[in-house]
Amino acid sequence: MRLFTAVLPPPPVLTELAEAVDGLRGLPDADRLRWVGPEGRHLTLAFLGEVDEALLPDLRERLARAARHHPAFGLRLAGGGRFGDRVLWIGVEGDRTALRRLADSVTAAVRRAGVPTEDRPYKPHLTVARAGRTARRVDLRPYAAALGDFSGSDWQAREVVLVRSFLPSSGVPGEHPRYETLATWPLGG
Structure with missing residues (x-):
């Protein structure tokens, strides 16, 4: 099964983000982008890829332990950017050090469970x-610039989520992966 770990922003924060992102749909070539819907918006901590189901019990135990060692912390979605002309993203402000430490801890837990990570x-x-994936690239610079002034509300990261990802299989252009939460662990235990 294909898995990743994440922190999920709360619904009001995702609503704010949706309003900002909806404003981008009038930009040139917006119809050529695959927009991530609210159900797919998350802050990935570690991408695990394909994981043998036999490793899940140990993985769950180690992720629970990692989550217990980190208190809740404050974040805010803010600013925009891009990875080349492939991915458009919203940045993160607030306690980025705590987020990075949590990601490091989760990645270490995953590796100790025998799952290789990026x-x-x-x-x-x-x-x-x-x-x-078309021959003609979309210039994401105007999109990233339009998101540059975005600043959402402050919120608390309170849990780590283990998510199963089902890749699109219909062959329909623009189809998105489907996600299923397998487990959730509160930060700080």
Whole structure:
């Protein structure tokens, strides 16, 4: 099964974000982007990829332990950016040090459970759109600039979530993955 761990912003924060993102749909080539819906908006802590189901009991125990070692902390979605012309994202402000420590702890727990993870620096962000796989690229610079002044409400990260991702299988262009929460652990136990 394909898994990742995340922190989920609360619904009012996602509503604020949706209003900002909806304003981007009038920009050139917006119809060529795959927009992430509210149900897919999260701050990934660690992407696990395909995980053998036999590893789940140990993985759950280790993730619960990691969550207990970190208190809740404050965040705010703010600013915009892009990864080349592939991904448009919203940035994160607030206690980024606590978020990075939590991501490091979760990644270590995942590895101790025998699950390999990506080995790259942690860049906290929330993906709002991806460019389609077409020959002609979409210039994401105007989108990132339009999100540059976005600043959402403060909120508390209070839990770690283990999520199963079901990749699109219909072949319909623009179809999004479907997510299922497998487990949730409160921060600070």
